[in-house]
Structures are given as structure tokens and as C-alpha cells.
Amino acid sequence: MSNDVTIYADRRQQLVAEMSEAQGMTEADFYNEMRSSCLPAREQVSDQRLFTFLSIAKKYGLNPLMREIYYMPGQGGKWSAILGADGxxxxxxxxxxxxxxxxxxxxxxxxxxxxxxxxxxxxxxxxxxxxxxxxxxxxxxxxxxxxxxxxxxxxxxxxxxxxxxxxxxxxxxxxxxxxxxxxxxxxxxxxxxxxxxxxxxxxxxxxxxxxxxxxxxxxxxxxxxxxxxxxxxxxxxxxxxxxxxxxxxxxxxxxxxxxxxxxxxxxxxxxxxxxxxxx
Structure with missing residues (x-):
């Protein structure tokens, strides 16, 4: 189990590093800006779900900071990736x-x-x-x-x-x-x-x-x-x-x-x- 957690954490860190570099930002700045830009105000979401969201964004080459894709909470605590028009x-x-x-x-x-x-x-x-x-x-x-x-x-x-x-x-x-x-x-x-x-x-x-x-x-x-x-x-x-x-x-x-x-x-x-x- 500990190995799985470590692998997940490494993949998440690598994904954030790649996407922040593409935007010319530090990893911390990108992560904080992404959380404020792509999530409704006052909503809490786990790092694991954010990793899933970022994986979808990277898969299609979309920029979450420009809201080409964003994240919305739904019924039963289920979150959905939303494809914006520009995206x-x-x-x-x-x-x-x-x-x-x-x-x-x-x-x-x-x-x-x-x-x-x-x-x-x-x-x-x-x-x-x-x-x-x-x-x-x-x-x-x-x-x-x-x-x-x-x-x-x-x-x-x-x-x-x-x-x-x-x-x-x-x-x-x-x-x-x-x-x-x-x-x-x-x-x-x-x-x-x-x-x-x-x-x-x-x-x-x-x-x-x-x-x-x-x-x-x-x-x-x-x-x-x-x-x-x-x-x-x-x-x-x-x-x-x-x-x-x-x-x-x-x-x-x-x-x-x-x-x-x-x-x-x-x-x-x-x-x-x-x-x-x-x-």
C-alpha cells in the first residue's frame, strides 16, 4: 500500500511540474491558481480528484487556468470535468x-x-x-x-x-x-x-x-x-x-x-x- 501511495504522489508531482512549466509558473503558483480558477468558490476537493482532473486536462492539451476545462461538484459528491467552449x-x-x-x-x-x-x-x-x-x-x-x-x-x-x-x-x-x-x-x-x-x-x-x-x-x-x-x-x-x-x-x-x-x-x-x- 505504501508503494502505491508513493507512486501516486510521484505521478501527481510530475504532472504538476509538467503543466506548471508549460505555463511558465512555479509548481506552487500553478497549483494554487488552478484550485482557485477551476473550482467553485468554497468547494473542497481532494488532491486525488484534482490529479484526475489535471490528467484529463493534459490528455486533451487544455489549459485549466484559462477555463478551457474546469471541475464541478455534483450529486452524491461526484465531481465532473467540464469542457468549456474555448477548450x-x-x-x-x-x-x-x-x-x-x-x-x-x-x-x-x-x-x-x-x-x-x-x-x-x-x-x-x-x-x-x-x-x-x-x-x-x-x-x-x-x-x-x-x-x-x-x-x-x-x-x-x-x-x-x-x-x-x-x-x-x-x-x-x-x-x-x-x-x-x-x-x-x-x-x-x-x-x-x-x-x-x-x-x-x-x-x-x-x-x-x-x-x-x-x-x-x-x-x-x-x-x-x-x-x-x-x-x-x-x-x-x-x-x-x-x-x-x-x-x-x-x-x-x-x-x-x-x-x-x-x-x-x-x-x-x-x-x-x-x-x-x-x-
Missing amino acids: AYKLANSHPACNGITVKVDFEDGVAVSATATVHRKDWDNPVVVTEYMAECKRNTGPWKQYPLRMIKHKALMQAIRIAFGVNDAMDHDEWERHQDALSGRSGAPAEQQPQQPEQREERDITTTVNDADRLRVLEAIEKTDSIDALAELQQHLVQARNEGRLNLGDADMQIVREAFMARHGELTKAIEYQEDDA
Whole structure:
């Protein structure tokens, strides 16, 4: 048993050393920054689970400090690696077999009904094709309410990339939330199909949004950015304003804002060409 513990500790130390060197950081700085960047506030996780998480990140060549991949606690104490949008696009673009990715949105009477993502691999005769339907995917959350078209494209792309490149040990955030809802017995129905429970809905609204005006102002600013540099500058201003108390956003609001930042970054990244059919 002692030999197994020693081997595990050595492997963990080697992994931290390799990843910290890649970031140009000391092992201690990398480890501390990774814990604060990739874990929800106030959550505790064992070193063994963090080693598992870092192993997944290294396997796909993803940077946890940039939240290309992060860790979330779930029902029953189970933790899950979450593949961020930037991480999925980076994984696809850097894979030597990737031969192009497209996404097409289909409309009926001017309303988006589905998105189909296609991933081509150089070593496969047939592409991976995934279609996600708005009626099945739309949820009663901030991103789906604010940006349904972006979210349905993102949903199809994430699933197609995961299938094409064998990502079976990390899921996208939306899928993780659905899984947690299923485990806890909450409804996973789209917003328009949610059961009417006024008292519960009122309580959820109060705890979800601390300040609608601030949240909407930030989301609008994200939408207006026209470059990666502008987006990064806005993110720095946001963090500074919140730390100084000039921006009143709760944890749930910040999750919505983070998802909006990741989605906008994906749109501004020119490595993947989006093709939409507005017919």
C-alpha cells in the first residue's frame, strides 16, 4: 500500500511540474491558481480528484487556468470535468485529423428549430453529423433566454466535437446541469413546458439574480465586443468593478456572464468557420 501511495504522489508531482512549466509558473503558483480558477468558490476537493482532473486536462492539451476545462461538484459528491467552449474549439483545431467544422441552423417561419454540426476527419470516410433541436434543448436559464440561437449552435458543436474526437471523460456545462437536474428529480423540460409552480419560481428568481440591470448591462457589452482583445479588456474591467463593489452581481449572475464570455469568444475566433442558412 505504501508503494502505491508513493507512486501516486510521484505521478501527481510530475504532472504538476509538467503543466506548471508549460505555463511558465512555479509548481506552487500553478497549483494554487488552478484550485482557485477551476473550482467553485468554497468547494473542497481532494488532491486525488484534482490529479484526475489535471490528467484529463493534459490528455486533451487544455489549459485549466484559462477555463478551457474546469471541475464541478455534483450529486452524491461526484465531481465532473467540464469542457468549456474555448477548450472544445481548441481541441478540434489542434487535432491533426481535423479537416473542417461547420454548423447550420434550420428555420421554420423565421424561427430557429434546430442546428446541425458537421465535423470532418481526414482519417474517416464519413463525417460526424449531430443535430440538436430547439424544442428539446431550450431551458429556462439566462443564456438560453438571452441567446437561444447561439446556444443551439453551441450545443450541436459541442456534441459533434466530443463524438468526433472521443471526449468521453468531460461534458459541456449545459449537459452537466441537465444531468444534475435528472439526478435530483427536477424537470428538464424547456422553459415553455415548465410546470407552473408560482411559489417555487418566485424563490428561484430572487436567488438567481441580484441585480438585473447590472447583469443585462454586462451581457450587452459582451455582445458588442468586436475583437478578442476587446473582450479580454472588458473581462478585466468587469473583475475590477466587481472587486471594488461597483458591480452588483451574485454567483449565479457571474455564471451566466462567464458563459456569455465563452460563447462570444467562440464567435470571435476565426479558426472555425460558421455557416448558417438563413432561409
